[in-house]
Amino acid sequence: MAERFQIAIVGSGPGGLSAAAHAAELGVSHVLLEAEPHLSNTIYRYQKGKHVMDEPGILPLRSPLEFKAGTREAILGAWNDGVARLAVNVKHGHEVSKITAQPGGGFLVECANKAQMIADRVVLGIGLQGNIRKLGVPGEDLPIVQYTLDDPGAFSGETIVVVGAGDAAIENALALAKQNTVIVINRRDEFARAKEGNLRGICKAIEEGTMPCYYNPGPEKVEALNVGRKKGRLVLQTPQGRAQILIDRIIARLGASAPRGFVEGCGVKFPSKDPSAVPAISPQYESNVPGLYIVGALAGYPLIKQAMNQGYEVVEYILGRKVEPADEPLLRDRLKNVPNFRSVDAFIADIQRNVPLLSQITPLQLREFLLDSEIHAPKPGATVFAKNDYTNTFFSIVEGEVEVVVDAAQNRRIKLKRGEFFGEMGLISGRRRAATVLAGPGAVLIETPRRSMNRLIQSVEAVKREIDKVFIARALQSRFTPESPIERLNEVVESARIVQFKAGDIVFNEGDPGDCVHLIRRGSLTISRQIGGKDVVLSYVAAGNYVGEMALLGDSRRSATVRAAIASETIRVEGEAFKRLIQRDPILRARLQAEYSARTASNLAMQQMPAGGDIISFLIAQGAGEATDILLIDEALCVRCDNCEKACAETHGGTSRLDREAGPTFANVHVPTSCRHCEHPHCMKDCPPDAIHRAPNGEVYIADNCIGCGNCERNCPYGVIHLAAKPPKKPGLLSWLMFGAGPGPGEAPYDPKAGKSSEKKAVKCDMCKDLKGGPACVRACPTGAAIRIGPEEFRAYARNRS
Amino acid sequence: MAMHESIFDYSRYRYLWVSMVLSLGSIVAYLWHDPIGEPNGGSWLGYTLGTIGALLILWLLWFGIRKRSYKSRVGTMRGWLSAHVYLGTSLILIAFLHSGFQVGWNIHTLALVLMLIVIFSGFFGVYTYVRYPAVMTRNRDSATRQSLLDEIAELDAQALQLADTVDPKVHAAVLRSIERTEIGGSFITLLRPSDETDNALDQVKTFMEQRDKPAAGAPKKDMSTMFAMVDFLSAGSADAKSDALRKLLDTLARKRSLTDRITRDLQVQALMEIWLYVHVPLSMALLAALTAHVVSVFFYW
């Protein structure tokens, strides 16, 4: 008969561990099931000495276990001590394979090692990392087979087989190959998933023969050897036959299996198919399966402190106690400006009643949502945001109304009422605000950061649908018919749909029949034409503009080819509907014709100057297409003094955020490695503490609450973010000038160790937003070689240069 | 509209105008002024021009500090350098008008001479700044210096591999050339680079001539160019060694062009910096001389 516990906790991550510790503290019968022989595998697998942050700092910690910012070792040590002190009932090596609700209450928890137990309540704290995929052959658990690699420098002179085709495997293989014999085993036929740089590196190594590689092999077994110089051998089936490799070590980097299948197997439902969607849970962290609770990253709370608090709280809830959520005081503080504020719960109820968009999400999600958001109760007439601001937050109207200034010259305004939302354009296209919004009487607004909103959109399908619909309507209206009521657009809106393009995808070809208009919602497009057998870029169209109207207005064939410069999204409006709209709306027709002739003239001008087009295509190829601001260096003026880098380092705590020399050059225009402040910053995509923001003037910057996870560094395709520690203080400039004391301006500290605290944070260009007069790199350029320009200036720039 | 503006046309030649106004004003004052005796530093105009000149020198020297005060918001570096160049140039005139064109064997003339050397070294710097950036870009051809160095190291390894398949003598020659290759080093080699790789090419060619001898009879003098060698190779028997030799020649030629490029790169960069090693120390000497000049004038007033 299986053992019975009141609470079974699956996974000893911060959430599970904290729950188990609290249960042990209260003397509740519990079991903590952990697949690995150690606690908290995710953190255990951090590299040695990694500094772990304790964001968000404002949130108080509720857990019997200690947690404060420190090294991985210190944190794990404190937890191990805590677990021992509280006598937590941990069962290592128990990988839970199935959880089934028992008739009559309770769950049957089955483990991979055949252990079974019954629990009244189950807390899932398994996180998102999932289980590391193993080799799946006999001998996969031998000590010579390892699935992680902390420090490639720890091995030398060994024969090591690296299995895997992902970035992790390639990076390990390349790093190990410096001082070991490395053999790569790719179980597919190419390295499709790898990043460009890694791919180049490994292909070169394989081509040169310095790193043998087996494609498509089937490993058969791993054996440890007692005799001979090598510790073991790997037997594998290759297309050429069976092979045997004598090895010292196998490092398998095969990724991990996402836990979603397992969670769904337990009966928990996910709101969408999106891989980043998290299961819906109640304010008490209970999933749709009664008695099954979810805490931590799986519940959508990626930060350690949040998870630990949830672990504590979930035990309290299970015991039927009412716990004020840890964020209650924070929320109360946040809501204190709201008129007639009674309680947080009442306010949340108000939101759910008043705002249809937010009524479909759980109160817990709403709490989180509010915690991320700002609540405003602006005075009537106050500006919520101004046109051309670079803010990208989303506003929902809880009470009262706001006015959107559609046309400042004619003072035409649109009223938005309770329950409606606005700001979605900035949210989606990452561009400047299209209109000024003024507060109306009694307005209570929720301002939500883009990231929180996007998370919500991804996890709640209904929200996405609603926002998309409104977006299309408003985008079309504001672009085409700002003067007429939105209803007139109904037919067009009905016909419109959102189309996505990858970088380089063709939107339409020269000569195609013109049957639609594309309004660019995200990304940017290039317009090019075949001239003398060569593709000449005529123009570059940024988000918020449209293409394709030429064919609808004039001749019916496309006069040029349109490509996506970067991954883009357009609103495709059917030509017929659009033509009818034009017929109904003479003002629109006149405007389109004016723009049409302006564009034709400009295209003609560009055709005469193919070099200008070349510069544009060069810039687009360097990712300028998604830039909002890009650093360009005229190499005919640049004297390579590196003052730009030094200035950057000196104004940013000693670390330069730009690399002048790196980066391509065309016609003396050099694009150094420096942030382009993408309209859709890749770095923002996955920032656990939400530390990356866009400042009102468009600068993308990293706030101090960065935890140094390195996600942004990996996500940036331009390599402009890196992790850096704060360097030691430098002596004054004069003492360096006169006596050479300490490192000079812009120089790295002499003793790299002095600055090598493990507390690394991500650093990137912030365009010196806190300094008057613009970016230091440009200001410090003595010869005027460095400038920063926005994409709207490309055309003038190219014309100027050619 | 942000565009690249060089230090010359900065802000529509603002500092050119400033320095021209300053210069013309000084000339007019000098011509108008009727001092007692010969024009000299001791007249009121002399003192005025001297004060302007001394303040200008101090301000020009301050450039070294301003250049490194990256947080400073007082103008842009481009503006400062533009002003530095133009006003520094006008200083020549102001100094001569100040002294009334008198020179002698004294510290006053020492200050003048130092100032002139500093200014003219600055002119050379301006020349390099105008001339060499484009040269450097063309020479670099989009490669970074590190990538060129890496490629050379790679070519070395390749050359060794190829040479090994040919003959131990060739291998030794290549090995020798690798050991003797030097990029950079002292400032003299930076400014006047020399290259040893050619040696390997010669050695390989010599070897080929010897190899060729039994077949072709007398050694061919006209085979000294690489093109001739290549002709010979393409005409010769296509055995594995010829093939390897051909590749080796290609590799060495490529390495040679790379080392040429990189040494040229280093040379250009060194040229763009070398004048500073005159400009800056002599500026400091000028500071001392200027101090002595001012002190001596007023000490024994």
Place this chain on the structure above:
Amino acid sequence: MRWQILRVSQQAKGATSVEEDIHFGETLTVGRGADQAIYLPDLRAALSHCSVTVKNPGRYRIQSLIVAGVRVNGNIVQEIDVGAGAILELGGTRLKFLDPPKDFEGAVEITAMAAEEIAKNANRFVGKLTLGETRLSKRWPSWILFSGVALFALILPLLAHYVPASRPALDPLPIGSRDTWQAGQLVAAHHFFGENCNLCHQGNFKTVQDESCKACHGNIGGHVDDKRFTLSQLGDSECAFCHRDHSGIEALIREDQELCADCHDDLSKREKNATAQLDVADFASKHPGFVVSLANWDTAGNYKPTRVALANPDIKETSGLKFPHDLHLAKEGIQGPDGDEVMQCGSCHQPEPGGARLRPIDFEDNCQKCHKLTYSIREADREVTHGKPALMKNEIEEFFAGQALEGAFNDTNAPTVVRTRRRPGQPITPQERAEALSWAREQATQSIDNLFNSNACTYCHTVTTDDVGSLSVAPVRVVGFWMPKARFSHRSHESMTCSDCHKAETSSDSSDVLMPDIDNCQTCHAGEHGENKVPSTCITCHGYHETRLDLDNKGLPELR
């Protein structure tokens, strides 16, 4: 020979293991060939790269077998003798030669280099890539030049100033002496100061004080009488205001006209004691007409010239002489003893030595040739001495007395005794004597009257006879210094003719003042800034330190 070969291999986590091997042979060959004693499978090694022999235990000779040489202790060599501890690097392998243990003649330890070391060595061909990395520096040359210049240009001269003992050593230096502080040469007169700056300069940022000048130039007075007229309001009564040195070998004295004009332009308005001074600013445009000093004596007989402006129409010179210049300068000539003679100014007016002024006119030299002072018809060559009337009378009386007493005077009207020829020694009676002397007196009186009143003297002089018949010649008072307050040199005007300035040809009366007035000078001279004329400042004609004219402290004549 027995070689001990130790192969050290690195294990994971920093552990090492050593394999021992023995090689027999005279030489230890190293290379990539399979036949080598130490086989290195490394392309950076030649097939047979080098050989090592033992010279004596612990001493090895390494010989490269290829032209590339071999790297021993970091340097590429062809052949070298080394002791134990030497390190040979070949590709990625390091050979360390050791002291051979017992029973061995040679020992070598072979270690594979760590990967990063190999990578570092692969980049060995990369030297310093920027000037900043080389030994060139801006900082220490800056310091050296700065301190060098500061030492020689500032500190050493200051040292010489403050420590007199150091001067003998420092002053002769070509650089670093105080001489290098001099902006220009000293005036000639000051050259003997040498390097002794302190003679004039007190140092310590003080201007040169008057005391320093007056140590030598003490006897030079000020501009005017400082007892009566203080110049404090000028504010610049210091010597250095006008006198500057270090401007070359010629003394620099301030001589611009503004120096004077600054005060004299409106001195009469500003200074009540100076009301007698006329305002002056510029010779051409603001300068009063010339005033000459006419000779005059007061009642006590003291010389007291009268100042009269040349512009005054009543101006008359009262020299007491009658001299018609026009008569003497007549173009057709004037009758002289040798016939008609054409006279020039220079016939009488000759320059003084030095040429600045003219010699005084002298009767004997200039006039007597024509204007003979004879008194006896019988002896026409006999003349009286000019200029002393009493003596002249005496001479005449003595002449006639002598004639009378001597006798044999051939005149029928004369008494006998006078006509009578006597033998020498023949006595004469007192009566005869009285008669002869009476005749002589009569003759003399007649001659004197003739000479003084009708014949000779009155040509030029005014002769008066008083009641008792005494003759007196009016005194001659020719002006010597017409313009005592200005400097004028005839020599510098030699290119001119006399008549350009002095209108003597038309002057018939000696009371005419022939001095030219300012307009005459202004035809050639203008003020300092005059364009087409000779620029003339105040100092051209006037002195500054004019108290020397007034050494008795009574002030300038005009102020008396």
